[in-house]
Amino acid sequence: MTNRFMGPPWQMDWTLKAQAARDALPEHVRQMIDxxxxxxxxxxxPYFRGIDADAGLPEDLHVEPARSSDPKGSRVLYFDNGHGWLTYTFVRRTEDPQIVVEQIFWQ
Incomplete structure (x- = not known):
């Protein structure tokens, strides 16, 4: 066993509310979310820290902190050119680090 952090691909979990919201969306939106x-x-x-840290993402995706006063807190991932977003946190642990999606919205 080593003491270093695991790397990508990260595990991802959804809160029950976020999963239900995702499942209620049309199929083409679920594909964008996937x-x-x-x-x-x-x-x-997954925090996308620094200037232009999300520059490697596709043009219709953008990530920013949910609150600028909490740099290690929730992030907002905008998709579909800003028509939808999801909030997530990244739990960095030595064993089993993971991303937790807390909310999802699309209009």
Missing amino acids: AARAELVTAGD
Whole structure:
């Protein structure tokens, strides 16, 4: 056993409310969410810290902190050119680090 952090791909869990909201959306929106999920779980740093840290994401995705006063807190991932978003946190643990999706919205 080593003492270093595990790397991508990260585990991802959804709160029950977020999963229900995702499942209620149309199929084409769920496909966009799945594409956004793929970007998140393979990101080297799911916090996307620094200037233009999310520059490697597709053009219709953008990540920013939910609150600028909490740099290690929730993040907002905008998808579908800002028509939808999801909030998530990244729990960095030595064993089993994971992304937890807390809310999802699309209009």
